[in-house]
Amino acid sequence: MDYFIKLLLSGTAKGSIYALIALGYTMVYGIIKLINFAHGEIYMIGAFTALLVGGALQAAGMNPVFILLISTFCAVFLASAYGITMEKIAYKPLRAAPRLSVLISAIGMSMFLQNFVLLAQTEKYLSFPSFLPEFEFLKPIRGYINSTQFIILIVTTIVMILLTLLIKFTLIGKAMRATSQDREMAQLVGININNVITVTFIIGSATAAIGGILICSYMGQINYYIGFIAGIKAFVAAVLGGIGSIPGAVLGSFVLGWTESLGTGYISSDYEDSFAFIILILILTVKPSGILGRKENQKV
Amino acid sequence: MKKLSLIALAVALLLLAGCAKKSDTIKIGVAGAHSGDLASYGIPSVHAAELVVEMFNAKGGVAGKNIELVVEDDQCKPEIATNTASKLVGEEVAAVIGHICSGATKAALGIYKDSGIVTISPSATNPPLTQSGDYPNFFRTIAPDDAQAKLAVEFTMNNLKLSKLAILHDKGDYGKGFAELCKEAAEAAGAEIVLFEGINPGAPDYSAVVNKIGNSGATGVIWGGYHPEASKLVQQMKDKGMDIPFVSDDGVKDDTFIEVAGSYAEGVYATGPIDTTSNPMAVKAIEDHKAKYGEEPGAFFLNAYAATVAMLNAIDKAGKTDYDALTKALRSEWVETPLGKISFDERGDAIGIGFSVYQVQNGKYVVVNE
Numbered sequence: 001m002d003y004f005i006k007l008l009l010s011g012t013a014k015g016s017i018y019a020l021i022a023l024g025y026t027m028v029y030g031i032i033k034l035i036n037f038a039h040g041e042i043y044m045i046g047a048f049t050a051l052l053v054g055g056a057l058q059a060a061g062m063n064p065v066f067i068l069l070i071s072t073f074c075a076v077f078l079a080s081a082y083g084i085t086m087e088k089i090a091y092k093p094l095r096a097a098p099r100l101s102v103l104i105s106a107i108g109m110s111m112f113l114q115n116f117v118l119l120a121q122t123e124k125y126l127s128f129p130s131f132l133p134e135f136e137f138l139k140p141i142r143g144y145i146n147s148t149q150f151i152i153l154i155v156t157t158i159v160m161i162l163l164t165l166l167i168k169f170t171l172i173g174k175a176m177r178a179t180s181q182d183r184e185m186a187q188l189v190g191i192n193i194n195n196v197i198t199v200t201f202i203i204g205s206a207t208a209a210i211g212g213i214l215i216c217s218y219m220g221q222i223n224y225y226i227g228f229i230a231g232i233k234a235f236v237a238a239v240l241g242g243i244g245s246i247p248g249a250v251l252g253s254f255v256l257g258w259t260e261s262l263g264t265g266y267i268s269s270d271y272e273d274s275f276a277f278i279i280l281i282l283i284l285t286v287k288p289s290g291i292l293g294r295k296e297n298q299k300v
Numbered sequence: 301m302k303k304l305s306l307i308a309l310a311v312a313l314l315l316l317a318g319c320a321k322k323s324d325t326i327k328i329g330v331a332g333a334h335s336g337d338l339a340s341y342g343i344p345s346v347h348a349a350e351l352v353v354e355m356f357n358a359k360g361g362v363a364g365k366n367i368e369l370v371v372e373d374d375q376c377k378p379e380i381a382t383n384t385a386s387k388l389v390g391e392e393v394a395a396v397i398g399h400i401c402s403g404a405t406k407a408a409l410g411i412y413k414d415s416g417i418v419t420i421s422p423s424a425t426n427p428p429l430t431q432s433g434d435y436p437n438f439f440r441t442i443a444p445d446d447a448q449a450k451l452a453v454e455f456t457m458n459n460l461k462l463s464k465l466a467i468l469h470d471k472g473d474y475g476k477g478f479a480e481l482c483k484e485a486a487e488a489a490g491a492e493i494v495l496f497e498g499i500n501p502g503a504p505d506y507s508a509v510v511n512k513i514g515n516s517g518a519t520g521v522i523w524g525g526y527h528p529e530a531s532k533l534v535q536q537m538k539d540k541g542m543d544i545p546f547v548s549d550d551g552v553k554d555d556t557f558i559e560v561a562g563s564y565a566e567g568v569y570a571t572g573p574i575d576t577t578s579n580p581m582a583v584k585a586i587e588d589h590k591a592k593y594g595e596e597p598g599a600f601f602l603n604a605y606a607a608t609v610a611m612l613n614a615i616d617k618a619g620k621t622d623y624d625a626l627t628k629a630l631r632s633e634w635v636e637t638p639l640g641k642i643s644f645d646e647r648g649d650a651i652g653i654g655f656s657v658y659q660v661q662n663g664k665y666v667v668v669n670e
Contacts (some may be wrong), residue, residue, distance in 0.1 A: 003515045010507035017504055091554035123339045125528050128558045143514070146539045149507070219504050220535045221528060221560045225337060229502040269509045270471070270498045 006144055007265040008258065013149035015250075015257025016156040017218070020211030021234035022241070022249040023159055024204035030244035031180050031200045033099065037106040038086055040209055040231020041113035043169040044211025044224065045189030046079035047128070048117060054131055068131045073208040082113075083196055092194075110228070117224040125223045128216040148218045155214060159207055162248045167246065172199055180244075233276070240280055242293020251291055255279065316655040325368040327458035328353070328611065329393035331384050331408065331640055332400030332423075336375035337512055338526065340556050342400045344597050345422050345604035346371055349397050351588050352608040368557075373661060374399055378407035383531070387412040393417065394621035397607050400600070402426035403473035409435045409507040416623040418630070420611050421467060422603035426477050430647040435622070439648040440628055441607040441639060442573060448655050452571045455657045455669055456520055456547050457489055460569075465598075466495035468509065468525075468533070476523030478549045482522050494518050510536045513544075530568075532559035545569060547550035550655070554599045562624055565660045573639075574656045576602060576669060580669070582638035606637035612620070616627055 021043055028036045045286075054071035062070075090109045094102045135147045141280055167173040178186040179196045215230065216222045233256065241252020256276055263275035283291060316446045330349045332342030346369075361367055370391045374381040381404035388396060389411060396412060398420040399405040405424035412419050414436055421429075427444040429435060457463050465486055469479035476498060483493055494516040501511055510533070513521060521537075521544060523530050530552045539544070546568045553572030558565045576582050585605050589597040615637040618625035620660040634643045642652045657669040 003511070006511045010505070013507060014505045065321055068438075076331055083428070103377075118335070123335055123337070125337070125556060125560050127533075133573055143540050143542075148539075215504055219532055220562070221531060221566070223337065225502070230504055264508040265512050265515075268497055269500070269512070272500055272503075293454075 003265065007261045008241045009144050010149075011261030012254060013145060013153060013257070014261055015237075015254035016149075016153045017211075017215050017230075017238045017253075018256055019151065019253035020159070020214065020235050021208060021230055022238040023156075023246065024207045024211075025231075025234055026238045026241070026243055026249035027163065027207070027245060028200055028204045029238070030246075031176050032091075032183075032197055033180075034091060035106060035235070036204070036287065037103070037235075038090075038113055039204065040227030040229075040234070041117075042079050042083055042086075042205045042227070043208040043212040043230065044222075044227030045082055045113065045212075046075040046205070047212030048121060048221050050075040050131070050213045051126065051128055051216070051222060054129065056178075057130065058129060064131070064133070071131060072210065072213055075213055076206045079205040079209035079212070080202045082242040083201040083208075086113075087197060087199070087230055092197075094172065100117045110231075112137045114224050114228065119216075121224065123224070125221050128220055130217045130220070130221045131213065132217050139186070148214070152174075152214045152218065156250065159210070159246045160246060163203070163207075163246050163273050166203075172196070172274060173260035196295060219294050236276060236280055240283055240290055240292025242287075243292070245292045245294070248290055248292030255283075255291070304599070316530075321593045325366045326363070326615065327368050327370050327391060327393040328608075329388035329391065329396040329398070329417075330371045331374055331381070331388060331396055331398035333376040333404075333534055334371070334373040334429065334451055336377070337528065338376040338401065340554065342373075342376070342598050344599055344601035345397060345607075347589055347593055347597060348422070348601050349608045350584070351585065351592065352612065355588075356612050361404055363619050363621075367612065373559055374401075374404045374408070376401035376404050377606060378403045380406070381408040382411060384408060388412075389415045389417065393627065395419065395611050397422070397604060397611065399424060399475060402429065402477070405438075406428060409438055412439045412655070418611075418623060420607040420630075422607045423600040426473055426513065427481070430649050433647070435648070437606075439610075439644050439650070441603045441610065441637070441642065441653060443650060443654050445478045445549070449478055449624050450485050451547065451655050451669075452522060452547055453482050453485040453489060453491070453568075453658065455501065455569070455571075456522065456545070457486070459669065460520060460547075462520035462545065463491045464494050464517060464519045465491055465522055466513045466516055467493060467497075467522045468513075468571045469498050469510075469523070469669045470501045470525030470529055471498035472501065474523065474551060475523075475549075477524070479522070479524030482524065486522075499529065501525070504513035504532075506533055506536050507540070510540055510542065513537070514540065514542055517625065518544065522547050523548040523552065525549075527554055527557035527560065531557055531564065531646050534561055534568055543548055547571075550599075552563070553665060555665075558660055565663075568660045569668070570658050570660075570665070571655045572658055572665070573600075573603065574654050576639050579638055579640060582593050583637060585638050602638040606639045606642065606650075609637050610635050610642065 050071040053074040057067045090105045175191045237253040237256045238249045241248030259279045372384045374384040385408035402424045425445045427446045469475040548570045550572040553570035614629035618629040658665040659668045
């Protein structure tokens with residue numbers, strides 16, 4: 001039983017890692033029906049920014065709380081800038097194009113950003129300092145969950161709630177929903193869809209950057225390629241939960257995390273990915289739009 | 301008339317250009333990971349080859365010809381390595397120093413074999429590369445994994461006195477090969493293997509498998525693979541309060557591991573090639589490297605240096621670059637290298653090369669099995 005609880009908790013921690021990235025994926029998909037494959041790269045760029053800024057501040061001997069705040073701010077800012085630029089360069093010109101073209105454009109953007117960081121920074125693995133505090137009260141149960149995992153879990157929950165509230169109850173959220181339902185009609189009633197999409201990308205990139213800092217603090221390392229692997233798993237999680245749905249992305253991530261963790265614990269980690277994809281196939285056969293996904297109305 | 305002389309001049313220039321292109325050099329390929337995750341294993345070989353070639357060319361080259369290097373990147377990926385090999389064959393190289401990773405080397409070797417090109421790898425340690433007998437064109441200046449696995453297991457069981465082991469690997473040719481050899485050696489020596497599993501390289505989180513190690517009651521972990529996963533594993537183990545010995549291979553015996561894992565690296569054991577940095581030739585090679593590139597050489601530098609020296613020496617002794625003469629010279633001639641005096645046996649493994657066990661102590665790898 002003790003072992004089961006340990007596995008369940010490590011699955012939860014793993015799920016919240018996926019969820020932090022999956023939230024941005026699902027957000028962008030929900031509004032403009034674009035699978036932003038470069039989302040993982042934004043996560044990586046956010047983490048790199050935090051590493052550079054945080055490293056410099058640590059060398060200057062600053063208070064750890066300030067380091068965390070300032071480097072998070074810089075990471076969110078730069079990641080959002082990349083997100084907006086990416087949308088303007090790679091997606092906006094293709095807005096009227098078939099969805100497949102935009103998808104290819106997104107894959108191209110992902111490769112470009114990976115190689116850009118490879119050339120501009122380094123091909124090496126770098127050590128990522130933990131900017132996060134250690135909680136004393138978690139020390140006795142660190143075999144179950146440690147401080148970083150705990151923080152990731154809390155932040156994921158907060159981000160999920162904030163995003164849901166934003167979409168449900170604010171003006172921009174209303175505009176987002178309208179854009180999502182019918183872009184042309186939204187324009188006719190006076191919504192500036194360019195602004196809405198820009199805001200969507202800013203929010204998506206900001207969550208990715210926060211995810212980058214937390215996850216890299218947990219892994220203790222970073223390189224230009226981390227976004228790709230994490231992005232693929234997060235994408236699977238988002239599809240599993242019902243892409244486009246905010247709580248769905250989180251639920252899908254947890255289901256994925258639990259499946260992988262329990263599968264590893266009771267069967268073998270050799271088949272970790274197989275479990276993930278078996279679950280994906282099972283759920284999609286029963287519910288093609290994902291666990292919490294809404295059925296899309298056929299447009300005639 | 302003026303036109304005609306112009307044409308004549310152009311023709312003459314073309315001929316000259318043609319001559320320059322066909323200059324009398326011997327081309328040697330250098331292949332390995334020069335970009336990507338594992339570039340830190342490949343770049344040192346390029347530096348080593350450049351230094352050795354510079355030295356030989358300064359002395360008038362080998363077999364009366366200058367050496368020219370053709371450097372190609374394979375990113376340690378088998379699917380890219382076949383392209384790399386085809387490119388080098390197209391460049392008509394006489395021999396190849398490389399590749400770096402076992403998987404990529406294996407993928408490339410068939411192509412070299414068909415074209416009669418001899419290769420010496422400074423780092424591909426997968427045993428079947430030599431032991432299968434499939435690649436008579438393959439040589440290496442590093443001991444194969446089975447020697448390494450045997451040493452790792454002996455050290456774990458005899459020096460550390462551990463007999464309940466968890467063995468993990470990264471599912472790759474190198475890591476899994478090492479892990480399986482360790483399993484065989486440990487079972488033969490009477491150890492109990494409580495866990496034997498592959499994990500996904502690159503995944504952000506290994507806490508489930510770390511829990512599994514804890515649950516299995518293992519008193520020690522042997523890891524077959526490279527340093528990025530190793531540093532995540534040791535970090536997540538220590539974060540969970542698991543403090544059992546972690547023994548690994550020369551994929552981890554790299555300073556990048558210590559840089560990335562930081563304080564978590566302390567106490568980790570790793571097998572790696574015997575330290576010959578006090579050998580006079582090695583001292584000179586390292587000095588030359590610092591003078592030319594402004595930094596300490598990286599992993600497999602001396603192995604690559606030895607490989608290049610052995611190759612050029614063999615070409616010189618054979619007096620030509622054809623396959624039979626070259627392989628015969630490699631197998632019969634003894635040559636002084638930074639790794640000591642070496643030659644190659646029938647299978648292509650170097651005679652006179654082996655492994656030590658190292659431990660991270662105060663941020664440095666220190667030999668512990670002497």
